[in-house]
Amino acid sequence: xxxxxxxxxxxxxxxxxxxxxxxxxxxxxxxxxxxxxxxxxxxxxxxxxxxxxxxxxxxxxxxxxxxxxxxxxxxxxxxxxxxxxxxxxxxxxxxxxxxxxxxxxxxxxxxxxxxxxxxxxxxxxxxxxxxxxxxxxxxxxxxxxxxxxxxxxxxxxxxxxxxxxxxxxxxxxxxxxxxxxxxxxxxxxxxxxxxxxxxxxxxxxxxxxxxxxxxxxxxxxxxxxxxxxxxxxxxxxxxxxxxxxxxxxxxxxxxxxxxxxxxxxxxxxxxxxxxxxxxxxxxxxxxxxxxxxxxxxxxxxxxxxxxxxxxxxxxxxxxxxxxxxxxxxxxxxxxxxxxxxxxxxxxxxxxxxxxxxxxxxxxxxxxxxxxxxxxxxxxxxxxxxxxxxxxxxxxxxxxxxxxxxxxxxxxxxxxxxxxxxxxxxxxxxxxxxxxxxxxxxxxxxxxxxxxxxxxxxxxxxxxxxxxxxxxxxxxxxxxxxxxxxxxxxxxxxxxxxxxxxxxxxxxxxxxxxxxxxxxxxxxxxxxxxxxxxxxxxxxxxxx
Amino acid sequence: xxxxxxxxxxxxxxxxxxxxxxxxxxxxxxxxxxxxxxxxxxxxxxxxxxxxxxxxxxxxxxxxxxxxxxxxxxxxxxxxxxxxxxxxxxxxxxxxxxxxxxxxxxxxxxxxxxxxxxxxxxxxxxxxxxxxxxxxxxxxxxxxxxxxxxxxxxxxxxxxxxxxxxxxxxxxxxxxxxxxxxxxxxxxx
Numbered sequence: 001x002x003x004x005x006x007x008x009x010x011x012x013x014x015x016x017x018x019x020x021x022x023x024x025x026x027x028x029x030x031x032x033x034x035x036x037x038x039x040x041x042x043x044x045x046x047x048x049x050x051x052x053x054x055x056x057x058x059x060x061x062x063x064x065x066x067x068x069x070x071x072x073x074x075x076x077x078x079x080x081x082x083x084x085x086x087x088x089x090x091x092x093x094x095x096x097x098x099x100x101x102x103x104x105x106x107x108x109x110x111x112x113x114x115x116x117x118x119x120x121x122x123x124x125x126x127x128x129x130x131x132x133x134x135x136x137x138x139x140x141x142x143x144x145x146x147x148x149x150x151x152x153x154x155x156x157x158x159x160x161x162x163x164x165x166x167x168x169x170x171x172x173x174x175x176x177x178x179x180x181x182x183x184x185x186x187x188x189x190x191x192x193x194x195x196x197x198x199x200x201x202x203x204x205x206x207x208x209x210x211x212x213x214x215x216x217x218x219x220x221x222x223x224x225x226x227x228x229x230x231x232x233x234x235x236x237x238x239x240x241x242x243x244x245x246x247x248x249x250x251x252x253x254x255x256x257x258x259x260x261x262x263x264x265x266x267x268x269x270x271x272x273x274x275x276x277x278x279x280x281x282x283x284x285x286x287x288x289x290x291x292x293x294x295x296x297x298x299x300x301x302x303x304x305x306x307x308x309x310x311x312x313x314x315x316x317x318x319x320x321x322x323x324x325x326x327x328x329x330x331x332x333x334x335x336x337x338x339x340x341x342x343x344x345x346x347x348x349x350x351x352x353x354x355x356x357x358x359x360x361x362x363x364x365x366x367x368x369x370x371x372x373x374x375x376x377x378x379x380x381x382x383x384x385x386x387x388x389x390x391x392x393x394x395x396x397x398x399x400x401x402x403x404x405x406x407x408x409x410x411x412x413x414x415x416x417x418x419x420x421x422x423x424x425x426x427x428x429x430x431x432x433x434x435x436x437x438x439x440x441x442x443x444x445x446x447x448x449x450x451x452x453x454x455x456x457x458x459x460x461x462x463x464x465x466x467x468x469x470x471x472x473x474x475x476x477x478x479x480x481x482x483x484x485x486x487x488x489x490x491x492x493x494x495x496x497x498x499x500x501x502x503x504x505x506x507x508x509x510x511x512x513x514x515x516x517x518x519x520x521x522x523x524x525x526x527x528x529x530x531x532x533x534x535x536x537x538x539x540x541x542x543x
Numbered sequence: 544x545x546x547x548x549x550x551x552x553x554x555x556x557x558x559x560x561x562x563x564x565x566x567x568x569x570x571x572x573x574x575x576x577x578x579x580x581x582x583x584x585x586x587x588x589x590x591x592x593x594x595x596x597x598x599x600x601x602x603x604x605x606x607x608x609x610x611x612x613x614x615x616x617x618x619x620x621x622x623x624x625x626x627x628x629x630x631x632x633x634x635x636x637x638x639x640x641x642x643x644x645x646x647x648x649x650x651x652x653x654x655x656x657x658x659x660x661x662x663x664x665x666x667x668x669x670x671x672x673x674x675x676x677x678x679x680x681x682x683x684x685x686x687x688x689x690x691x692x693x694x695x696x697x698x699x700x701x702x703x704x705x706x707x708x709x710x711x712x713x714x715x716x717x718x719x720x721x722x723x724x725x726x727x728x729x730x731x732x
């Protein structure tokens with residue numbers, strides 16, 4: 001098969017699979033979060049945790065629950081990592097205090113930036129009890145927040161957004177867990193390992209030695225992709241054959257990353273009882289996501305380089321993975337992003353810089369897109385002189401302030417962080433490359449952290465106290481400032497009544513609004529980041 | 544509800560979730576994985592004498608002209624660490640590395656026919672890539688045939704047997720599994 005045809009077929013395969021699962025998965029998620037009944041297991045969990053599942057929360061309480069759960073998670077995970085030397089099944093692996101903090105923040109914020117190497121830093125016990133658990137619950141937190149934000153849009157004259165503990169539990173047990181079990185078993189069938197065998201040193205065929213690694217990899221791999229987490233069991237992540245052994249496992253992993261974020265707009269349409277609203281968002285996500293995927297694939301196939309790529313995947317499937325992982329806030333890699341062509345590295349950066357909304361992370365993608373919808377409605381309202389409205393709710397000063405805060409926090413972190421790190425000698429010396437590629441390395445690190453992606457231009461030696469702490473701060477603020485702002489926004493909207501649709505109402509489901517939303521996203525990201533992209537990837541491509 | 548009570552609920556929730564997701568879930572998957580015991584334990588390769596000599600999924604380092612060579616590796620196939628070179632394909636360092644690999648390959652393969660394939664000149668992402676392109680495997684045939692005194696046709700047949708085609712013809716690309724190929728070579732003796 002000619003390579004161009006194979007690449008086109010490859011992208012189309014991903015498009016078709018996502019289109020097929022869009023409606024069933026979206027409907028299922030909608031049912032999970034609107035069902036009035038609790039399962040027996042869930043009731044048991046609520047009893048054990050002392051939560052009243054039928055008591056709904058105001059936005060402030062919902063936000064405190066998110067922050068409390070995440071805060072406790074960071075502290076306990078940090079403790080678990082530091083306790084590794086004392087615990088069984090740890091294979092003698094350990095991390096420094098600052099590396100451990102960075103890792104704890106990273107996994108709780110659904111970033112999964114790794115300044116440690118799995119083979120040296122994380123033993124089997126930590127990977128299962130700490131990292132796998134956070135892979136689930138950090139994704140479930142994002143999903144819960146997205147659902148709460150949508151409730152704010154759908155409800156009238158109430159200050160209640162739902163119950164965080166119920167949303168967290170349902171998202172975990174009814175959505176993430178069953179899909180992960182199925183995916184994990186499918187991955188084992190492909191060759192992904194799942195065992196508690198200690199690493200062994202063997203004598204190879206040619207008489208040398210090699211360490212054969214073990215571990216509970218498949219169970220972690222499934223939720224790593226499905227929860228748009230991305231933290232690899234091994235340093236080489238999904239390029240490691242034990243994590244991703246062949247073309248079939250590779251396709252499964254790509255679909256897992258994109259499945260929930262791309263289906264959520266359909267759930268949104270069902271929740272607001274207007275499927276066209278969901279279709280508009282899905283269309284914008286698809287144009288941005290598949291556009292980037294096609295561009296990255298074309299660039300890599302044309303470049304033809306196999307540096308940092310696996311033979312079994314080749315250029316096209318490495319590029320598709322790279323685009324899927326950066327447009328979903330996953331950050332898993334099956335090829336080294338630093339060895340991508342200069343402009344494809346730029347596309348990967350741009351995917352993250354858009355704010356992780358094409359289709360973004362589990363839950364985070366939907367609410368990040370809703371931030372842009374609010375901005376688009378406001379700007380369009382100003383342009384045509386109408387009161388900005390979204391689903392009959394007026395977008396006033398409070399709403400636009402909060403949306404702007406949610407939107408501006410990441411570029412602020414990225415640009416200030418990159419600039420600072422380039423000035424500080426300790427971090428400047430951590431760069432592998434110099435010139436434009438060196439800038440891209442640092443820019444990528446802060447873009448990845450602030451947008452909770454987690455992939456890297458891995459030449460950067462990020463495991464040092466300054467970068468560990470600076471990137472941890474970016475992950476924290478990049479995660480929780482938008483969450484709190486969006487919950488506050490939703491809390492305000494839920495109190496409003498719904499204005500009736502009149503001839504003067506600007507529709508938010510038309511093709512023209514979709515085009516306008518697309519333009520707003522590109523203009524905002526473009527104006528914010530173009531100078532840094534010009535100095536990094538674009539300069540490198542031109543030189 | 545106060546922040547403290549929320550934190551307490553969070554702590555309890557995390558502990559319950561740790562039992563369900565950190566112990567229950569991996570245990571269920573591990574049990575189910577016993578349906579595929581070979582895969583679950585790393586697709587190990589066993590030599591004629593019963594020794595485990597590697598994994599069919601992992602490349603190995605091979606010294607000497609009598610072995611088919613895998614791709615360049617940033618970690619020399621140690622298995623203790625994994626990863627790539629992280630060099631930009633357009634960087635001077637990468638261009639130099641390619642030139643050095645090209646020169647070394649030309650020198651070691653004076654009878655090889657045709658251009659040196661791309662996968663021979665570039666380090667993989669994992670440093671443990673078990674596969675090379677069919678073109679690179681065939682490119683090495685004259686050297687291995689001379690070093691081992693094996694007819695080229697027989698080596699070509701062994702390459703065909705060690706070739707793992709891409710699923711459906713386009714989910715990835717065809718590769719020759721060098722670890723399996725060399726195991727077959729060593730078993731021939």
